Amino acid sequence: MGTVMLGTEVAKAMKERLIQRTEALKERGTEPKLAILRVGARPDDLSYERGAKKRMELTGIGCQVVELPEDVSQRELEESLKSLNRDSSVHGILVLRPLPRHLDEEPLTRIIDPVKDVDCMSPVNIAKIFSGDASGYAPCTPEAVMEMLDHYGIDPKGKKVTVIGRSMVVGKPLAMLLLGRHATVTICHTRTADLAATCRDAEILVAAAGKAKMVGASMAGEGAVVVDVGINMDPEGNLCGDVDFEAVEPKASFTSPVPRGVGSVTTSVLAQHVVRAAETLSGQKRV
Structure with missing residues (x-):
């Protein structure tokens, strides 16, 4: 009989490393934060959101949820994403997908800031993964x-x-x-x-x-x-x-x-990406 690979054991080990990195960021004046952009209230979206919020809390990362109504317009959705791009207190952005059918996801992939794109939505990050560039965020x-x-x-x-x-x-x-x-x-x-x-x-x-x-x-x-x-x-x-x-x-x-x-383990990876983004953003000048 072989070994059963439990994700909880992996997440526990990752948690300790992430706490050290978040504390180091806070000592330098940066409070890492994830923004979750959700349209509507699908049960699976809410379930993932709860898990993500809990993981952020356990690792010392702030979490902001931007909830939009299910009938939100394309323009309003895009403006919400642009606002998160501009918000210097936000280091990672997660758009919960799939979106309602009346919304087009493709423009969002071009709008999201690749540095804040912590779940590989942007074609910039996709290209980095396929070219072997370690600076990109994989899904x-x-x-x-x-x-x-x-x-x-x-x-x-x-x-x-x-x-x-x-x-x-x-x-x-x-x-x-x-x-x-x-x-x-x-x-x-x-x-x-x-x-x-x-x-x-x-x-x-x-x-x-x-x-x-x-x-x-x-x-x-x-x-x-x-x-x-x-x-x-x-x-x-x-x-x-x-x-x-x-x-x-x-x-x-x-x-x-x-x-x-x-x-x-997925929400621990998400937290890891937010910390990476915070480390990157706190060390570079933003236009």
Whole structure:
């Protein structure tokens, strides 16, 4: 039986480091702060917001929520984002997505200040991730996967890594982060021919396809590291991942569960990005 990789353990270790950095910022006169821009009150947005606020509080970071009505106009939304860009007390901006259908997200990606863009919304940060520029902010979930691997001493260098999923939110940026650590990366998806064989060949397997329990024992190699990024509901209404944990865990050397896995680390990565932004902004002149 292998090791269960608990996100709570990773978040706890990150918390101590973040507190030291926030205290150092405060000693220099900078109070790091995150602004969350939310349109409407979708339950999943509110749930993530609560988790983010709690994580900021635990690490000494301020948190401001800008709530706009669900029927807000495009112009009002864009002006709210511009106002946060100009607010020198705000170091990180998180726009909760998806937005209501009448709103266009694309203009926001060009408006948000890349230095304050702590969840990789701006094409500037996307380009940095794909070019290997470490000054960019990766999306929080892919970076949470990397934090989990680091915490458990799993070095992807030289290893065969398979990522199931090709989204710009997880799959593609995660592949770039892994390549930056010298892994040999294969990106698969639900239309990959003989997906099971490709997955079995991986030394590290990351499931981010968004399909409940699609990764069973036949898709995991003996002794593989299996990281589950999926968030789904099973037929009984219980939260589950893309990996059939009970079937895969006996074969794997390391396995992350859902819940209590990667998702537990994402708000810690968000806090880490806010601290980085505060460190950058406090050391540079803004026009």
